[in-house]
Amino acid sequence: MSARPIRSSEWAVYEIVAPVADDATSLTVGFLLNGAGPGWIDSASLEIVPTSPADEADGQPLSAREVNNLTAFAKLYGYVRWFSPYSEPNDARWDQIASDGAVAASRAESPQALATTLRTWFEPMAPDLVISLQPNTPNPERGPTGELDLVRWRHEGVEFANPAYRSERVSAERLETWQAGLGSGLFVSLPLAAPRTALSSEARPDALQTAQQAGNDRATRLGATIIAWNVFRHFYPYFEDDGENWERDLGNRLVNAAEASEPAAFRIVLQSMVADLHDGHGDVGPETDDYRLPLLWQWIENALVVTAVARDSDDGIGVGDVIVAIDGRPVEELLRNESALVSASTDAHRFWRAAEALRSWQTNRPMTIRVEGADKVQRDVQLTPVASMRLSGLLEENRPAPVTWFPQGTWYFDLTRLDDRRLDEALRQVRPDQPVIFDLRGYPHGVKADFLGHLTSEPVDTPPFRIAVVELPEMRDRHWKTVGWDVAPTLPRLRGRVAFLTDERAISYSETLLAMVRGHDLAEIVGEPTAGVNGNVNPFNLPGSHQIVWTGMKVVNHDGSDLAGSGVQPTVPVSATIAGIRQRRDEVLEQGIEVVIQSGDTALASPQGDMLQRAPR
Structure with missing residues (x-):
């Protein structure tokens, strides 16, 4: 729930869908309250939800039709989730819509079938949505509508967990409709404002059922890719071309997500997406590397240079040694590969983050490091990654006292x-x-x-x-x-x-x-x-x-x-x-x-x- 905090004082239904370990003996549910105040839970229930069936096509390449279908689904997902006045952008069901809805859309065999699938998944969240097989006629501007008490979404940034950003419904002056092509021969007409009285949960259908997603199946990967792509498409503040290149790359990102059947491969798909933002904060978690090489290094004069070694280290590497290779792979190649997955706006920061990534490993397997000293002689030394917590206080740069x-x-x-x-x-x-x-x-x-x-x-x-x-x-x-x-x-x-x-x-x-x-x-x-x-x-x-x-x-x-x-x-x-x-x-x-x-x-x-x-x- 950290990414969708509850800020309303009105009673509402919230749900959390999560896997439960086979050997679990209890579940603990509670509040994390920021600030002072009371909180109440009522009518709590626990339900075992079905697991999505296995996808026999998992890891297989997408056909051109599937890519087009998924592109149309992805674009509509962003429009409806964050801009339909009926939608609650932080509704827990949006994860399921992105995942299972994407797979359902990919299987549509015609534009008519795709339109039907899209209506099935999105009309519960946007009952006035219109999907058609021909461009919509632009709506003329409506007359005075003050008596309707219209509302629409207004995003300052976009609301997740950081209170610096907020998404809220605000009063709208007029009825306005978003019209766009989705691809695959489909077009959407989405009202962006609606009467406040029409927004209650009783006033609109709720046909979606929740299903538990596997950790890395194709539906989950496609859903994750569609959500992330849309967040950046609509809200990333640094696009210089209003996101046109981002839009063009959607199909390739969906293809890569569909084929990345191993968790490590899909992590690379997400890292590549974030790297394309050129955002020095950009990162994909959780971190999976628990071990660090017991040294510090920096990219200096086009070389990876050791700048500090752990005080209790006697591995034969010294300050000023240049790293030539790790386990037989040239360090330039390793840094080039890491740099492709690093998000940064400057080359210097990208190389620094890539070099830091090379210090991090998932195991403490001994490694062969080839170094070159001041005498220009290269030598191989054995170096074993150390648990990160063990390096605390043992690894410091050459600086004066604070x-x-x-x-x-x-x-x-x-x-x-x-x-x-x-x-x-x-x-x-x-x-x-x-x-x-x-x-x-x-x-x-x-x-x-x-x-x-x-x-x-x-x-x-x-x-x-x-x-x-x-x-x-x-x-x-x-x-x-x-x-x-x-x-x-x-x-x-x-x-x-x-x-x-x-x-x-x-x-x-x-x-x-x-x-x-x-x-x-x-x-x-x-x-x-x-x-x-x-x-x-x-x-x-x-x-x-x-x-x-x-x-x-x-x-x-x-x-x-x-x-x-x-x-x-x-x-x-x-x-x-x-x-x-x-x-x-x-x-x-x-x-x-x-x-x-x-x-x-x-x-x-x-x-x-x-x-x-x-x-x-």
Whole structure:
């Protein structure tokens, strides 16, 4: 239910359809209440529902007729679920409609039979739906209809579990109809507004029966693909062509889903779909890899370079070694394959996510890693993936302590390893004229933006967060609701020079902070461009226990330019080098120190935070 929260105070029927393990001894049902308030359950029932019959065609290629039928079904599904005034978009039955309805539609042997099948599945959710074999005559605009108390759907983003997005019925000024071709010789006419009094469950038919879906049968895969495709078709905020290319690719995605009879193969189908969004938040869950290689690496100077090894590791791999192959497969080939499944708006962030994926494995089987050292000699070493929890505290980059005073005359605060309390304590040690370096090479989990108030005498606002307001399918005539927040000036004002360090690992909230810095000229930004994705994610669940994570709003820079595809740009570009990694140097930090000190030779060989933790008095 997390993807379809109950927000109404009216009594209504809700149901959960889920598989039960053969050895289960009890079922527990309860509320998860966000905030304070009571909740009631009445007339609860438990029913064993039939399992959908096995599909003998599972895994077989689709015929051209089946592809056309499924395309028509998929398009109609999105129109009705999110835009028919009679529909409840978060009704649990929509999963079944997507899955079993798709299979039924695929079997129709003529346009007439397909039209009948579509009516069977969709009229219970849209009783005034018209499906015909010829284009519909455009409806003239109706006269005054205020006495009808019309309502229609209005989506701010689209409502799943994240409260930043909302779908609600709102008053409609006129009767309006959506008309479109579905393919397969069919056309749809769908009223987008209806009298409020016609929306009660008693006023419309309810002919659909629930069936339990298998975990990875063809119906479940087709249903999951149709749901995900439609969410993005109607609500993804970053399509530059209004989704035309997305529309053209629907048939291929359905073909791939039908043939992906193994769970791992279908996961790749979903990953490929999300990758085509170029959304750095985009991901497919749940995660299936429980083990990690006990090292860190990054793509540096067109090579995969080891940047850290676990403290208790003696596997023969050292910092600065270049990874050549894993189990005999060239690392370039592995990264190319992983990159094809990574969603990212910039190449640098895509390579970083692909490299991280190569560290993750489903088993702890020993692996043969071919590496090349500074001497250009290649050697094979055995490396065993380790349970992720065992690496906690054992695997860290070459960085100073989170709070460090360097004798060159500057403070260093690593925002990715501090929380508000520790940062506040650290900032109280800073004299107003002392330089400060903030490290944002990654994600700050426990730091609010309030600290930026020390860098300004005026309020600092976020970049514009734009939520698409959608009332028509296919993002037609959408407009934007802009939201954001401010940071107020805070005393004492830091008047020394300030620099922020960053790279392609800085994503989302990191980019909010850096965009505020860049947009208001609060400090220099040293390093490489950020990931190029910001805005609240809006996860949703699919049949088959998959979850999709994606960005539900569009964020631009303060000047209106695109963040996606470029990221927040550094004011002082600098990149790590293989030579620097081998010498245990942090070249980005070195440049940051030079920027804030503006004095002679500030190169540091592995600066250590424990050498000085407080400023001289």
